[in-house]
Amino acid sequence: MIKKEEVKPTYKVLQVMEELKSQIRDGEEFIDSFDRQKLISQIGSIELMTRECGLRIDDQIVLDAGCGFGTRSMLFAILGAKKVYAVDVDGKRLNGVKSHLESWELIYSFLKNIELSLSEIQNFSPFLAPTLIYSNEIVSHLWDREKFYNHSYDILSEKGILYISDTNNSLNKRISSQRNTLWNKAEAPNGTIHQGRKKFIKSNFSELKDSEVDYLTTNTCYQKPDEIISAIKYYIAQGKLERESRFIEGTAPLDPEYDFLPCEGLIDSFETKEYLENLGFRVKIFPHFCGAKRPVLRPVNSFSQLFPLSVSLKYARAVHIVATKCS
Numbered sequence: 460m461i462k463k464e465e466v467k468p469t470y471k472v473l474q475v476m477e478e479l480k481s482q483i484r485d486g487e488e489f490i491d492s493f494d495r496q497k498l499i500s501q502i503g504s505i506e507l508m509t510r511e512c513g514l515r516i517d518d519q520i521v522l523d524a525g526c527g528f529g530t531r532s533m534l535f536a537i538l539g540a541k542k543v544y545a546v547d548v549d550g551k552r553l554n555g556v557k558s559h560l561e562s563w564e565l566i567y568s569f570l571k572n573i574e575l576s577l578s579e580i581q582n583f584s585p586f587l588a589p590t591l592i593y594s595n596e597i598v599s600h601l602w603d604r605e606k607f608y609n610h611s612y613d614i615l616s617e618k619g620i621l622y623i624s625d626t627n628n629s630l631n632k633r634i635s636s637q638r639n640t641l642w643n644k645a646e647a648p649n650g651t652i653h654q655g656r657k658k659f660i661k662s663n664f665s666e667l668k669d670s671e672v673d674y675l676t677t678n679t680c681y682q683k684p685d686e687i688i689s690a691i692k693y694y695i696a697q698g699k700l701e702r703e704s705r706f707i708e709g710t711a712p713l714d715p716e717y718d719f720l721p722c723e724g725l726i727d728s729f730e731t732k733e734y735l736e737n738l739g740f741r742v743k744i745f746p747h748f749c750g751a752k753r754p755v756l757r758p759v760n761s762f763s764q765l766f767p768l769s770v771s772l773k774y775a776r777a778v779h780i781v782a783t784k785c786s
Contacts (some may be wrong), residue, residue, distance in 0.1 A: 489528035522589040524580040525597040529556040543573045572679035581607040588616035599627040600720040616785045623780040630772040646706040655715030678703040740782035746775035
């Protein structure tokens with residue numbers, strides 16, 4: 460049996476996760492998240508975060524925003540977190556993990572520190588004030604980022620940290636171009652997002668003609684499910700839409716496959732920094748190029764700190780933002 464205080468080295472963390480993986484039933488969707496290379500990458504990302512934030516995981520109260528299948532939350536617990544709130548909007552993922560977590564706790568008691576919660580992160584209110592909110596590839600998929608930032612400030616402990624990591628860096632022209640290409644393709648008549656919205660409309664309003672479905676699909680691009688239904692009810696009653704919501708090039712559409720969340724929305728680090736500072740955070744931006752799971756490449760990120768942010772962010776593959784709540 461490996462005790463909590465003995466599992467800090469990467470190989471021992473992996474040993475714990477391998478033992479947990481061995482107990483997952485065949486065919487479970489989330490077994491892929493226990494892939495060794497993926498775990499090494501996640502451990503590297505957590506280690507990088509601790510250096511950028513200047514903290515240790517030991518005894519932290521962590522809110523894992525958008526926890527997915529919960530493997531990162533497990534890593535936080537293994538690394539010594541006092542409490543981990545694992546929050547996600549996907550109930551199917553959480554339920555799959557929950558069924559195993561209850562038995563795993565019998566082997567590793569510190570996994571009892573994980574609390575799974577089905578909720579939108581901007582509406583989640585933990586019992587204990589988090590000392591760290593960890594947000595990886597979440598902000599670019601939020602409808603209302605400002606609400607998330609405001610809520611994070613409200614629930615964080617004094618001097619608590621909001622950590623944002625995202626690869627959708629709007630200041631990198633190559634990434635910005637790639638995202639625009641993705642959105643244009645997805646919103647084309649045969650695109651995945653356009654077709655997903657069309658399927659949603661047809662499933663809720665089977666009486667509509669194909670031409671009407673096509674028109675409504677095109678003109679409800681930035682509407683959430685309840686808004687689409689309300690808009691179409693108005694259309695049926697009045698013979699027209701109250702307002703049209705067509706795809707705008709350069710703006711991420713909402714993806715029906717993922718709860719109508721924005722599809723890879725871009726993040727402007729400087730705008731985010733300004734907003735967070737106005738809330739009362741002290742903010743640091745770290746351009747990130749590579750090396751979370753390959754220590755030999757870490758100097759690349761360190762070297763980038765020698766250049767003005769306006770220069771390094773133009774080439775960074777990702778951006779990390781550390782926002783510390785001021786007292």
